[in-house]
Amino acid sequence: MTEPVTTTRPNLLDFDAAGLASFFVAHGQPAYRATQLIKWVHQQGVLDLDLMTNFGRGLRELLRETGEFRLPEIISAQESADGTLKWLLRVDNGNAIETVFIPEMDRGTLCVSSQVGCALNCSFCATARQGFSRNLSTGEIIGQVWVAARYLGQHPKTQRRITNVVMMGMGEPLMNFDAVVPAMRLMMEDNAYNLGRKRVTLSTAGHVPGIDRLREECPVALAVSLHAPNDELRNELVPLNRTYPIAELLDACRRYVSNNPHDQITFEYVMLDGVNDTPAHARQLARVLRGIPSKMNLIPFNPVVGAHYRRSTPEAIDAFRRELAKAGLLTITRKTRGEDIDAACGQLVGRVAAKAARHRAAQGSLDV
Ligand code: SAH
Secondary structure, eight states, X not given: OOOOOOOOSOXXXXXXXXXXXXXXXXXXXXXXXXXXXXXXXXXXXOOOGGGOTTSOHHHHHHHHHHOBOOOOEEEEEEEOTTSOEEEEEEOSSSOEEEEEEEEOSSOEEEEOOOEEEOSSOOTTXXXXXXXXXXXXXXXXXXXXXXXXXXHHHHSSSTTOOOOEEEEOSSSOGGGGHHHHHHHHHHHHOTTTTOOOGGGEEEEESOOHHHHHHHHHHOOOEEEEEOOOSSHHHHHHHOGGGGTSOHHHHHHHHHHHHHTOTTOXXXXXXXXXXXXXXXXXXXXXXXXXXXXXXXXXXXXXXXXXXXXXXXXXXXXXXXXXXXXXXXTTOEEEEOOOOSGGGTOSTTOOOOOHHHHHHHHHHHHTOOOO
16 A cells, blocks of 8 residues: 655745744745745735745745645535635544634624534534544644635625634634634734734633733633533533532633723523523523623523524523623624525534535435
8 A cells, every 4th residue: 555645845824923033044044035025925925936026036945845835625615695705624534623714794704613623522512412522733724714815806796805814613622722823913913914812712612720821921812602601501511510619710711801891701692492501591690790891791502403492582592691781791692694605603513524515415315
């Protein structure tokens, strides 16, 4: 058996500005070449070395021999009736991921994946059902932004721009810290995507050591998937809670915002009918969050194959919201977007085989 030919040249998309500067210096080049390359690649969208007019022939040769650009490849792009776009992207022979763009009046939010699958096994989430395959590299994470930005630039409705990125796609970003942080640095880098610190949001199921490390190394906006006001219930919904219970998680949240008086934590709370959605749950929630600068995002549950939950009724969601408002918590109910193309929160699954099977089933040919 012959092994498939694998390339060992580094992917130049794996480097943030500092990493790329070291790469150039290691090859006897001045560090400022890093800025130039980042501008070509991430600002202009140019990957063809021959178009990089401020690079001489020798430098282009050097880059060709020592590195390459490897991007996720679009398998399919779907557009929802509400304008939400979802891409299925191939990252290697066996694996694919999903990336979602959500256009709104005053902004365009890109929802980016950090892992293929997820290891956390939250009981209401579709990504959990496919298990965990592997971490994404920095190049595969920032590659989603690159691909989406190019696609949107060529889209007929060209005003669509990425103004915000949320690490809320597939995976737990804090369990892939070393790849996620350089990618977020590129999102914020002036010469790349130039998004402000508050326009990049990392969402976590509650990985406490990761939250503390993020505060030190890359304090972007933080969202926490809380979903329950007490440990008994949260242990069921978010098994990671058995390792980092609510009190420890909320302490980490307090530390996270302590550096900057204007920062606040966004708490996500999926509304599950009869499970976590009563006014008593809301009051308990308001009590545990007291003193933490925060804003609540209620997410109506999106149906997931194999999960036995139902979405809370609009009345229950409204009563829950009012209870939180009474306690002074700024609360919004997240509008469900892209549900018709399975692009809504918790509906992302990247397996190509599963997709194909589902597609065939939807076409009516069940002989798979
Ligand atoms: N692992 C990280 C990043 C994923 S973000 C985290 O847990 O925060 C995806 C968000 O969608 C999370 O808040 C998640 O709890 C929520 N979610 C998962 N399944 C859902 C579903 N079926 N309906 C609505 N929201 C869901």
